[in-house]
Amino acid sequence: MSTQLRVSQRQPLACWECTRRKRKCDKTIPCSRCERLGLNCSREVVHIRRQLGRNGLEIQFLTSIREDLERAQPTEIESVVQRLTDHIELLKSGTSLNPNASLDPVRLESGNGNLDNDATTSGEGQDSAIVTAVEHLAWGRSNGNCYPHRHCACLYRQHWIATSPMNSQSFDFAASPMAAVATLPDCADAERLVSFHLTRITWHHNCIHSPTFWRQCQTFWQTGKCDHPQWIALYYSVLSTTLFCVQNSAQFLEECDLESGRETAQQLFKTMVEVLYTSNFLQNISFYAVQAIVISTEVAHNFGLSQLNATLFSAAIRIAECLGVHKIQDGVSPQLTAEEAWHETVEKEVGRRVWCQMIIQDYFAIPFTDSYTINPAQYSTSLPTNAHDHDLAARPDSVPTISTYTRVLATIAKLMPDLVDGLGPLNARKSLAEQYQHVLRMDQKMRDIVQTIPDFLLRHDAQKEALVGWLGIARCSLAITAAEKIIMIHRPFIFRSFLSDAYARTRQTCVFAAVTILREHENIARSGELCLWTHTAFCITATVILCFEIVMGQATHSEDRHEMFRGLVRTATSRLEGRKHDILARRGIFLVDAILAEVDDGDGDGDEATTETEVTEKLRDPCPKTKTKTKTIDFHDIVKRFSAEWAFLGAAELATPFVYEGGQVYEHEPQGDPDAAATAVDAHNLSVSANEDFEAWFSDVFATADLVR
Template identity: 30%
Template structure:
């Protein structure tokens, strides 16, 4: 190709000035001169593929570059026809031929198989883990505004008058705040209620409940909206109606209030004007964020809250630090919740922000708010649940470090068994008395039964998370039979507790639905690795169907909506006739010719939900050995927190080359939001 056939890449302004150009549009010189709007390229040859003189977006620049690549490819083809295939592969990766497409799918399948189960669970939260799904699913639910309805200024929550309109009357605000104190604060412990009650009284008595008052701290208003959102989202329907909120208004206000949290924080410039109030608002918002479909937004703000808290020194509130007792104790409570949220997210993010090694803050004291005098751990206080949850959460970063430092599947599985035993000991032998099956004391708070269910569900879910990297291997390799038995028992415990919660009139916590979906996924994966006639197939399908039935009754929850779609898709693949058809084909040596392809399910579920198409599951022509050690039956009468089989000793085992599987992909799907939900 001759020099004269090349198109000019320097912009017109740099050409006139005879200065060196960065050959980008806009170029650095034009940006420096504040002339980026007029930066453009004049092709002296009059090339029709040249861009216009004014390019104001990266999209136009990218389009131009694609045209230039096509032109260069054609010129190369004219000079050397034998290189056309190679050139096409190099310059057009977005349009591969059939063979290259198969290669890409093979690579995707390997990546998806690595940790598929958490990916599926993650989808129910509206979070992203699998990059292949990014182009076909939306992250957060879009606003549902009826066509033709012009809401005008009401859509602009950045205006303080609009935020003022969102507040209910003072009586309803106090009712929602009191409900949060009595029924939800035990779950996260992110703020000190006596302090907040004083601030709330001042808000109405001194500032007449006016958000627009310049003396009102918008970061405190964010905390107020966070508390209100959690109460309205989690309270039973009967309670919400008693406050005066019908179903339609409840749905609208809960979402608007959550958005108001972020608006207030941003208007207060909370990343510059550091205040513990922003950390309290964000950690409290976790209670409602997942149910409302704002999991991705919440995860980003939690990360920011960690940095704000560290800047305030909250991570260094040791037991002997001087200062105001209430202030220090409030800081410890907030930091404890930030640690719990960060460490429990490790199975999904595979990293963590808070290093236990550099955290010197003491856990919050087990004390009542009216005196802050430490009491025995067996006495329930507003911090009891968070304190014990921290003991469980700290296992997760230690496990992550251990897995990363291990070089073989043998040593990785040793780490899994070690931390499995640690969590088992915590959950069964080191629980506070009120968290066990001891008879309820009439002096205990109303939330104690709910805390028992929550701890059983959370502990069981964390057992599955500890074993997640070996879960799919456990279905086909008897060496990991202990993982299979453990995860199945834990999953049945979660579903048993979830069924009990439905019959009670307590608040709805996001972990109830999310972890029930994860448990159902685990049971259905087990079904997919069994012969259709085995008794466990019917039992596990029944458990999952019961979860779907409950989830369908929670139309106000995004986790329930996504989880229902995913579980119904997997249930369809575990139907006896479908299973029999899959098992009907064998290789010449008698081994099954077709096995269920989890990574294909993940990929096709993403595509079908983005386009509302029927699910079509490709099948992988490979043998699928079944485990010789099926899990034992689960008995609902058993009262063990983690299930009957959690007291078994660890078996001896040989190890395969890897411990990878696709469990994470399934968990991811369960928590992801799709465009056409």
Template identity: 25%
Template sequence: MADSWMYSSASNSNANSGVPTGEGPATFSASALANSPADSKHVQPRVRRRNRLITSCLECRRRKLKCDKTAPCANCTRFKRDCLYLASSSDPGNQQRLADMKEKMGVLERNLEREVANKNAKAHFGGVHITKPASTETSHTHVDANEEEELGEDEEDLEPTPLAALDNVYEDNNDDELMDLGVQMGKMRISERVGGWIRPKLVDELNDTLKDVMGGKSRWSTSPLTVEHREPPKATPKIQASPKSYIGPGPGYIAPASRFFFPGTYMNTSLIDYLPSRTAADHLVSQYFMAVHYMCRAVHRQTFEAQYALFWGQIATGNEPAPSIQAVMFAAMFSAAVSMDETQATQRFGTSRSALIDSLRSGTEMALAKANFLRTTRVDVMQAFVMYLIPLIRAEVSRAHSALVGTAIRLAECMGLHRDGSHYSMSPVEAHVRRLVWHQLCFLDMRTCEATGPRPQIRPGDYDTRFPLNVDDADLLADPSPVGDMPYWTDATLMRIRCEAVELRRSLWFDMVQIDRKKKSLTSVVVKVQKTWNNMTQKYFAMMNDSVPFHVLAKHILTLGLQGCFLQVLHRYLFSTSQRMPDRLRQILIEAGLTQMENAIALETNAELAPWAWYRGAFNQYHSALMLMVEVYAYPMRKDAAKIWKCLDYIFDIPPHLSPKQKAELVITDLRDRMEVYHQMRKLRATTQMEERIGSISKSSLQHKAEDTVPLSQDAEALNSYTSMPPANFSPPPPAMNDSTGSGSRQPSVARNTDVAMLMEDIGWAEWDRYFPIEQNSGELNVENFDFDNFNGGLSGPPLDSSAFAMAANTIPSELTMPSNQDLADMSFSPAYFPVPNNMDDSHRFRHQK
């Protein structure tokens, strides 16, 4: 399953308010670019075409002879040549086509000049040192670009990192029993796929990032810390955690069983074996409508309640309900059990949460098997299958989950769910349910694509199923039924927000492929995200009341989804091969990551949002945290460094008495070591093209381990027993997760200042300024007169010396116990750390329109 792919002033939130909210066109002026941080001396004026009328004959023009313009001319008569003249035309269209042709010739010439110049270009610091690809190198995206958009010359130098790929290949001798969930780093999990892109050289990227900063190659290398960083780096203290503490599944992981795919496996089981009592079922259904239904809507409430009454009525008369009804009921109760915490399960049902989940999961799989879900054409069976997948696919996603989603998509298409019900004169309720089921599949498709890849199975244009109407469930039973969206908050508003956000993310995924093929401009894609942000915030924020917790939840989800789109588009350009990312783009990228982290933390820590926090992992995995950590590590003078460190302290549970520099080095080093262990176990292979394009890769840190470090492979035998896939018929929560200070994110970058400065003309700034006004997106990222001697990220206390740093690291136990769900629910943070969600002055939180 990252970036990928922004800084706002602490003193002036309006000038740097994250993603700009200004929607109206702004007049483009030369002064805007003159005030931008880019070096204007690199800007070259376009060649002016005179478009003169050609009056000489072609032969004289070719030989550069003076033509007397007769027919035939004297030169052609003398040498017996055919005297031909261009037909005179005053058509402005022909003149424009001629000018365009000349302009394209000029673009080709400039491209050739750049290709020759880039062969001798210096390496770009901030990751693995790479070289420009050959012009004949082909793209391995396997995605057809069906749109073509003329590119301006101003984006041709801006390239994504070549260290990210869509496809991954493994060696044949790897361990298939190893869980494919990745590495746990604090509150996030990172695998070989970050932000939807494979990063086979992530360990080398982190190594080079550490070496660049420690070697004084960052932008602040002229600070008083330069001498310290240019010294040979000393052995950094390591958090010696065993691999089994961070590679195994977490407490939220639920493994699906495979036996319900095969007929005859549930012949000896019956409904009574898994059915809870009527009282327990009533509690579960009540929990479903409170914590699951509004968050992950997949049923029409009144229809479900009628089916629930029929279900128990048939059981009371001694009749077995239809398998399709059984599947829907068990799927709802299973989702409700997952949404509970341990205390709720024990108090209400007198059993552990894991036992309750396991029983209802098995009951759901039994009902689906009896309903023949692999060959059914009943919508309610597919509805039950999707309801079963929703609680499985959250923060920790394996390929087993991805395979189930792929199966569900193919089954849904076979029964026509990708066609809107209005084409078949269906009832409003039936069409509404079909839309809910299909768009839940769209979300699950994107989530599994990001986590396991390789690409979305559902493509834009493959379906015409409309969004669910923004209406209450009861309105669909009225006569006449509504035919349009309501302009106020309804039962389906949150689901509608999620559908629109997923639709944008899906289109962006294919837009990025077209950008790589030079068939779409980066400016147009980023502007599309900003337009959607402006439209959705203007439309839906007006419906919300900050005093209603569920409305606050909807704001967080909308912000997480759309701010993640900026990261999705821009994060790969933070590692441009030879050009530095312009500061105005960098500002958008970093501010989007900060906004996403703040909203994710608020969703997790706000006690009023606790009933819906169980599904938070499906919306955000804190992948932007590593990107921001590397940014403030390499550029500690950033204006938002203090806010970023407050978020990072919570995400990675870093010892507070360390200085920010020590925190970053501790976390990045630990992530590097963990990812190297994981890559060695997974045996991921990089393409030969990628290997050839890497100029000077740092050797693996495991190959340079000194004798003072503990070998990381000493727990291999214990790891095999711990990370083995659980039995197919059982999925209890694993033992308590152990973890050390860690981090995870999309990709680090330490950019050089002058050697690879990217031209400000690499973006269409005229279009850019219409949606990102220079007043809000100035590109001014740093604090003036930053004191590098007191590099502490805005926290109190002097930095620790090396001996104190080693002492702090040695006090951390080798196996850190993850807090329980109850402990997380009871956590609270002061407003000084995280502003309250309904604080309308916090422009970083919701980015209200001005």
């Protein structure tokens, strides 16, 4: 007989023995039959379905109290007792503690099925939401806005001790199957990497609360235990991102003082993915998996894993939506102690930060698929607070905080759905004239947004940068990103702009934006600062645009202008070559070579000297004669050339993963004249007219200073 009580419509009256033997029972205890036969007579005890439905919330609440008491340490009993006290007071006042925040109350008028005025004004469509929520009980899903699920009754409720947020130590890594999948890095190295990440990289993604994550790591290093299996994936994501950044900088590699012979950044990334799948993250959903995936974008593209990143990121969006991260409510739950309120504040703020980064990544990836996943009209989570981690108190925008950079990027990113939607449906695009007018309007909106960016992100502020160590690199990063987003807005017409003067503004804008990107990229490289994944990606974008300008403008450019662009491309590819085991950078170099072959392979079968003479004549002749052919870009040849060379050389070069060997790290040394790089970067000041639209505007807004001081 099972110890689990059966659920029934009513309490059985017949005794258990008569029921089991299918005999008639007089329904008294003991019954006459059992007395006559000398049998033990008793009735089955069951759960009454009606009572369960009536008292279900109370049962869930008391069950959660029991679980908390079973896990609680002596010092944590007080908070559990306080929950019971609050519950008793609510019952005395005639209200019940409803831990299911996903079902907002909806009242019906007496005698009909219409919502009353209060219900109608408080939330349109709540009747549909209730039906959906009830139906989800059968599906085993939740549709609530109760994140972070500490005081709700949905299936995602976290059975944590309220005084130990995200650090319950309920998962023992060494005793789990994950120990066979993931080899832990040396604790001393890991501690240095995590510390470096929190002080120099977190500002770029802002997906963690640094004090909380640091405490989690310390607990893990000391005990081998953590809050959740998927926290291990977050841990490896942070380590992989940090190690990749550090291994490309001799300055910071020495600063971290890492031991040799440990895992590579690629191996750490691979372990992160294996941990996710070992923990069955698509079924056993957790916010930690979302954090791990979103942060891993910092390195996934550099490892040549853009497709994997795209699919993992799409899964992360759906996981976040299942958890209700897209519907985080402001404020904290009532009836909480000060400590519990702080813990909930931290978790909600981290949720907002991660959702903000997901908006950024989703909307900035629109050019790759001509679509976006997060509908701007279908989330209510606000931007993260402009606050410091130690108190999460809101500050004015004029104060730099850990959330400043991503808040600015999110504001820019929100332009992109309007950009792609304004072009018309994919199967019924608007006319080219309408599309181009829309692009120009979005260009102006982008410039208007840039004007609202805090001044310390636009211009060098020695006082603030002395207090905030990452502010200088954030300023340069924003200059690169803002210029690239201008290119992104004009992307639908970039190709046409090289073929038709009707789109000359796009060509001019994108060329000068590309020059700006390469200038800032060189500033970062010369200063010895960290080069993040966006720097590499946007450097490639800028270089490709200048390659198109070189190919299409060789007949009209002056010799100085032509050499300026070639010099910028050469120095950019030289910097990309210095990237240690960066597949994205290597592919960018091969792509540049494939495009420039359109120029270098020339206009015929003549020898090299003849070809150079012809090119020189084209550059010096402002009005080419009929002998000069109009240059076109053969994209088929470019793709064919790139694919062949990459398959033959590129993939082979990167087949063996990088292994750090005690301080040996590549450092870029300019070839030839040591001042060549600086001369090439600054050449636009000599060769480009000061009244060019983008250059004048950008230089005025981003009064960036060289980081070398």
